Amino acid sequence: MKNKLLFASMMLFLSIVLFQSCHKHSDDTDTDPPVVTISSPTDNQAFQNGSIMNISGLVTDHSMHAIIVTITDTGTNSVLYSKEIEAHDLTSYNLNETWTVAITANTTANVKISAEDHSNLFGEKNILVQLKL
Numbered sequence: 001m002k003n004k005l006l007f008a009s010m011m012l013f014l015s016i017v018l019f020q021s022c023h024k025h026s027d028d029t030d031t032d033p034p035v036v037t038i039s040s041p042t043d044n045q046a047f048q049n050g051s052i053m054n055i056s057g058l059v060t061d062h063s064m065h066a067i068i069v070t071i072t073d074t075g076t077n078s079v080l081y082s083k084e085i086e087a088h089d090l091t092s093y094n095l096n097e098t099w100t101v102a103i104t105a106n107t108t109a110n111v112k113i114s115a116e117d118h119s120n121l122f123g124e125k126n127i128l129v130q131l132k133l
Contacts, residue, residue: 034061034115034123041111046130047101053129055097055111063118064090069097074108074128087115103131 038057047053059067064087071081081099095113109131114124 030062030117030119030121032062033121034059034064034117036113036115036123036125038111038113038125038127041127041129043127044130046132049101049103049131049133051101053099053101053111055095055099055113057095057113057125059087059093059095059113059115059123060091061115061117061121061123062091064088064093065116065118067093067095067113067115069095070110070112070114071099072110072112073103073131074110076107080109089118101131103133106133107131 036057036059038055040054040056041047053071055069067085067087069081069083069085070079072079080102083097085093085095087093107130109129110126111129112124112126114122116122
């Protein structure tokens with residue numbers, strides 16, 4: 001009986017901790033989506049296979065939830081790179097990621113940075129880059 005009570009207490013505690021670790025801060029007065037700026041790469045910049053692409057920018061909002069960086073082959077819609085960044089409750093995030101270009105054919109790719117805030121508002125920026133063998 002003592003073990004069951006201890007187990008139930010631990011489960012209740014863990015449930016409370018997990019529930020509080022990722023909570024929505026829905027604010028009905030927040031109507032501004034996150035603002036996303038891409039500093040690098042620049043639109044239509046060319047990258048050779050094996051080179052390193054620096055992905056940098058700034059995301060701002062009243063209360064961010066998550067940021068996602070995605071690089072997609074526009075010809076095949078294949079995702080070449082994707083990373084989700086936890087940004088809970090931050091008001092500003094300096095993005096600085098790298099990706100080593102790995103392709104099998106010349107292509108155009110879409111670099112997208114998207115952000116979601118705790119009011120379920122979304123902001124994003126897209127640029128196109130050229131990937132060459």
